[in-house]
Amino acid sequence: MRISITQWVHGELRRFIKQGDLCIDATVGNGGDTEYLCGLTDRVIGFEIQEEALFNARKRLKLKGYHPKFILDSHENMDRYAEKGTVQAILFNLGYLPGGDHSIATRPKSTIQAIKVGLELLKSGGVISVCIYSGGDTGFAEKEEVLQYLKQLDDRRYIVIKQDFYNKQNHPPLPVLILKLD
Ligand SMILES: C[S@@+](CC[C@H](N)C(=O)[O-])C[C@H]1O[C@@H](n2cnc3c(N)ncnc32)[C@H](O)[C@@H]1O
Numbered sequence: 317m318r319i320s321i322t323q324w325v326h327g328e329l330r331r332f333i334k335q336g337d338l339c340i341d342a343t344v345g346n347g348g349d350t351e352y353l354c355g356l357t358d359r360v361i362g363f364e365i366q367e368e369a370l371f372n373a374r375k376r377l378k379l380k381g382y383h384p385k386f387i388l389d390s391h392e393n394m395d396r397y398a399e400k401g402t403v404q405a406i407l408f409n410l411g412y413l414p415g416g417d418h419s420i421a422t423r424p425k426s427t428i429q430a431i432k433v434g435l436e437l438l439k440s441g442g443v444i445s446v447c448i449y450s451g452g453d454t455g456f457a458e459k460e461e462v463l464q465y466l467k468q469l470d471d472r473r474y475i476v477i478k479q480d481f482y483n484k485q486n487h488p489p490l491p492v493l494i495l496k497l498d
Pocket residue numbers: 342343344345346347348349350363364365366369389390391392409410411412413414420421422423426
């Protein structure tokens with residue numbers, strides 16, 4: 317049996333999402349996560365800062381018969397496109413576009429700002445998943461800063477679950493789930 321980190325995160329998220337829920341892919345890239353969300357609900361918005369990635373993702377999704385709303389803008393601005401308290405799930409897959417330019421990647425400051433904004437957009441009972449990468453070209457700054465931010469979230473309002481790939485060598489990805497309670 318083989319299971320990728322992406323499949324793992326998808327499996328965690330699907331428990332929270334039903335048809336008709338509004339969901340956001342905050343880092344569209346090649347569109348794999350957007351495609352997964354579109355299989356669960358027909359209300360999906362995707363954010364990406366690279367036009368070419370968005371073009372390819374749109375093509376891929378169209379071939380599958382999905383038509384999410386794609387937005388060429390930073391995820392920090394998600395609140396310009398969705399109302400507070402209306403979103404069931406937001407997925408962040410941090411880092412750079414696989415097969416793309418490694419210098420264009422998520423950054424600690426904008427990622428943390430986007431998570432803050434995302435928490436406001438979530439309904440109660442909604443979830444944010446953040447898959448954090450580190451090492452190599454990515455470095456460790458984003459992982460450290462995002463984890464530091466998540467640690468201080470009010471535990472009366474949010475549950476933060478960090479899932480370690482405990483026995484995996486070399487800086488494995490770190491999936492984190494944030495559940496909104498109120
Ligand atoms: C690891 S990739 C995402 C992989 C993708 N979900 C998939 O299924 O292929 C991260 C993506 O985030 C994008 N990105 C970086 N900063 C961003 C920002 N501020 N807002 C939205 N997307 C951003 C990058 O351009 C890159 O395509």
